[in-house]
Amino acid sequence: MSKINSNIPKGPLSDKWTNHKGRINLVSPSNKRNIDVIVVGTGLAGASASATLAELGYNVKSFCFQDSPRRAHSIAAQGGINASKNYQGDGDSNYRLFYDTIKGGDYRSREANVFRLAEVSGNIIDQCVAQGVPFARDYGGLLDNRSFGGVQVSRTFYAKGQTGQQLLLGAYSAMNRQVARGKIKMYSRHEMMDVVVVDGKARGIIARDLVSGKLERHSAHAVVIASGGYGNIFFLSTNAMGSNVSAAWKIHKKGAYFANPCFTQIHPTCIPVSGDYQSKLTLMSESLRNDGRIWVPKEKSDAELIRKGELSPLDLAEEKRDYYLERRYPAFGNLVPRDIASRAAKERCDKGFGVNKTGEAVYLDFSHAIIRYGKEKAKISGKDPLDSNVVYNLGKDVVKQKYGNLFQMYEKIVDEDPYKFPMKIYPAVHYTMGGVWVDYNLMTTIPGCFAIGEANFSDHGANRLGASALMQGLADGYFVLPYTIGDYLSDEISTGKISTDSPEFEKSEKVVNDQIEKLVNNKGKNSVDYYHKKLGKIMWNKCGMSRNEKDLKTAIKEIQELRADFHKNVKIPGNKNEFNEQLAKATRVSDFLELGELFAIDALERNESCGGHFREEFQTSDGEAIRDDENFKFVSAWEYNEDPSKPILNKEGLDYEEIEIKTRSYK
Numbered sequence: 001m002s003k004i005n006s007n008i009p010k011g012p013l014s015d016k017w018t019n020h021k022g023r024i025n026l027v028s029p030s031n032k033r034n035i036d037v038i039v040v041g042t043g044l045a046g047a048s049a050s051a052t053l054a055e056l057g058y059n060v061k062s063f064c065f066q067d068s069p070r071r072a073h074s075i076a077a078q079g080g081i082n083a084s085k086n087y088q089g090d091g092d093s094n095y096r097l098f099y100d101t102i103k104g105g106d107y108r109s110r111e112a113n114v115f116r117l118a119e120v121s122g123n124i125i126d127q128c129v130a131q132g133v134p135f136a137r138d139y140g141g142l143l144d145n146r147s148f149g150g151v152q153v154s155r156t157f158y159a160k161g162q163t164g165q166q167l168l169l170g171a172y173s174a175m176n177r178q179v180a181r182g183k184i185k186m187y188s189r190h191e192m193m194d195v196v197v198v199d200g201k202a203r204g205i206i207a208r209d210l211v212s213g214k215l216e217r218h219s220a221h222a223v224v225i226a227s228g229g230y231g232n233i234f235f236l237s238t239n240a241m242g243s244n245v246s247a248a249w250k251i252h253k254k255g256a257y258f259a260n261p262c263f264t265q266i267h268p269t270c271i272p273v274s275g276d277y278q279s280k281l282t283l284m285s286e287s288l289r290n291d292g293r294i295w296v297p298k299e300k301s302d303a304e305l306i307r308k309g310e311l312s313p314l315d316l317a318e319e320k321r322d323y324y325l326e327r328r329y330p331a332f333g334n335l336v337p338r339d340i341a342s343r344a345a346k347e348r349c350d351k352g353f354g355v356n357k358t359g360e361a362v363y364l365d366f367s368h369a370i371i372r373y374g375k376e377k378a379k380i381s382g383k384d385p386l387d388s389n390v391v392y393n394l395g396k397d398v399v400k401q402k403y404g405n406l407f408q409m410y411e412k413i414v415d416e417d418p419y420k421f422p423m424k425i426y427p428a429v430h431y432t433m434g435g436v437w438v439d440y441n442l443m444t445t446i447p448g449c450f451a452i453g454e455a456n457f458s459d460h461g462a463n464r465l466g467a468s469a470l471m472q473g474l475a476d477g478y479f480v481l482p483y484t485i486g487d488y489l490s491d492e493i494s495t496g497k498i499s500t501d502s503p504e505f506e507k508s509e510k511v512v513n514d515q516i517e518k519l520v521n522n523k524g525k526n527s528v529d530y531y532h533k534k535l536g537k538i539m540w541n542k543c544g545m546s547r548n549e550k551d552l553k554t555a556i557k558e559i560q561e562l563r564a565d566f567h568k569n570v571k572i573p574g575n576k577n578e579f580n581e582q583l584a585k586a587t588r589v590s591d592f593l594e595l596g597e598l599f600a601i602d603a604l605e606r607n608e609s610c611g612g613h614f615r616e617e618f619q620t621s622d623g624e625a626i627r628d629d630e631n632f633k634f635v636s637a638w639e640y641n642e643d644p645s646k647p648i649l650n651k652e653g654l655d656y657e658e659i660e661i662k663t664r665s666y667k
């Protein structure tokens with residue numbers, strides 16, 4: 001069926017990782033000193049990998065396009081990180097985390113990788129606590145947990161609504177120790193423009209110094225891509241503005257397969273779009289669904305009055321509210337997985353129940369939680385639990401302690417007090433499950449080129465459960481790659497320094513230089529954002545939360561036309577030998593315009609609905625996704641073709657040994 005080999009070790013699922021680690025080849029400490037590794041990206045995946053590889057003794061060169069590794073997009077992660085430690089004694093286990101992740105991903109992920117992820121999840125928390133990451137603690141000083149969607153236990157470790165920031169500071173500190181030792185050479189404000197492949201192996205990269213514009217050649221015995229996700233293909237997303245696909249796309253064009261590009265996560269709780277001139281969307285963390293209840297009015301007429309500003313949600317009686325997630329999915333309620341919650345919100349809004357001016361918002365309401373917590377606190381502190389003012393103030397304090405920074409962020413953006421009025425939220429693009437295809441060792445189809453974190457097609461199948469991206473990124477960087485990369489590098493101990501004077505480096509540099517020359521000298525008339533916005537609209541309207549054959553075919557055509565127009569008519573101010581943000585953006589948008597076509601082709605090819613990939617043709621009468629396990633239980637691993645309209649599809653069959661595949665129900 002397939003030209004690809006996922007290299008999954010033999011043996012029982014629970015022994016695979018232990019046996020594999022015990023048997024793969026190693027590089028001895030003295031040999032590690034002679035081996036160079038390039039890591040592109042300093043988010044949680046890249047920073048943890050760089051720090052660990054350097055600690056092991058490899059010579060690491062780390063690259064990021066920001067002015068500091070600390071500014072990687074990972075810093076934005078809010079809600080938390082999962083680990084199956086069962087600290088709450090609520091029935092959690094490695095197996096349950098594994099099972100939840102496979103089911104959450106709608107049975108489209110690789111069993112062996114997900115089992116390993118669950119196995120190492122506990123180590124991540126220990127590692128981060130040892131680094132001093134200030135995870136939330138309960139009254140007795142023990143690590144606290146909360147819940148995220150698609151699970152019935154509390155396994156999410158968190159640091160208020162700033163978990164990514166705290167974890168990244170931990171990884172960054174670990175990295176800095178190695179920078180001080182001289183084991184990591186840090187290249188900030190450097191963008192990888194191409195990978196250099198020599199005799200079939202990744203041997204280095206071409207990087208551009210974003211400040212001077214100079215192109216540089218860097219060689220290494222292995223290249224690790226940790227460049228994050230490509231949600232910004234939609235223009236508007238919750239990702240950092242700079243997040244892009246270019247590093248992943250460049251290796252794809254040199255031979256790395258790109259897996260499941262159409263698997264995108266649309267997060268249900270984001271601040272709705274407010275106008276045409278917006279460049280970014282803001283996430284309201286899923287953790288809020290622990291306490292917030294989602295609703296819209298039961299009657300369309302009430303929704304209409306709310307939209308016109310003639311009725312306040314506070315005046316709508318309880319029995320006139322539709323808590324549609326609790327109604328449709330009583331077992332998981334507001335904590336159903338993201339794909340399901342997003343679709344349910346869209347369904348209500350499409351039917352006319354939306355509550356903001358554009359009709360594209362639902363409520364996330366904390367009033368019940370405030371009263372519930374307030375009454376509890378009043379009882380504990382000997383105050384009157386029947387005094388509504390006392391209860392409100394005490395309850396508000398509890399909610400503030402848990403989610404204060406998120407509430408503050410909401411108020412600043414929307415200019416409305418979310419303690420008083422329910423938040424208005426709507427789904428937005430958030431995460432990409434698709435990415436560079438990797439085998440069990442996290443190696444791409446280019447020998448010596450690895451991909452970790454959100455950049456790889458990861459362990460999340462067709463839908464990622466909340467708080468599991470940080471888990472996967474740190475698992476990859478701290479606990480998986482540092483072992484598996486040795487298996488490949490053990491063959492490189494006699495290679496010696498790799499020269500950057502080879503024809504391969506020369507050619508790669510020339511191709512990059514030509515592309516840049518062409519862009520800056522283009523006598524076009526439209527800005528880069530003009531094209532990015534247009535692409536985003538095509539993607540959102542035709543390849544977004546729901547897709548159909550007709551729209552996807554139109555999208556492919558429109559993207560092809562837009563790409564041609566971009567190369568003819570884009571205008572880049574300034575020149576190439578200076579800090580030129582528009583030029584950097586143009587190279588990224590150029591890659592998005594290529595990925596967009598593959599994305600739509602992938603979505604068109606997959607004639608089923610699964611996880612975040614919802615094809616309107618494949619749904620039940622009540623709007624649930626219909627998977628087709630007989631024909632689509634595989635990973636689509638696309639091979640690049642010079643003719644972008646004809647990429648080559650390789651299929652990695654997904655054989656489930658342990659888990660019985662069922663209809664995915666959260667009812």
Ligand SMILES: Cc1cc2nc3c(=O)[nH]c(=O)nc-3n(C[C@H](O)[C@H](O)[C@H](O)COP(=O)(O)OP(=O)(O)OC[C@H]3O[C@@H](n4cnc5c(N)ncnc54)[C@H](O)[C@@H]3O)c2cc1C
Nearest residue numbers: 041042043044045065074078079080192228453454469470
């Ligand atoms: C608002 C928000 C909140 C989130 N909250 C959570 C959460 O609570 N829990 C959870 O598990 N997940 C969360 N996620 C998802 C999670 O944050 C990301 O999936 C994860 O941080 C990605 O980490 P990464 O290391 O793979 O990539 P990133 O953090 O995106 O880092 C990418 C790195 O690659 C570098 N880079 C990229 N391209 C190049 C190039 N060409 N050359 C040089 N450098 C390059 C960048 O400079 C950067 O250093 C959230 C996501 C968002 C958007």
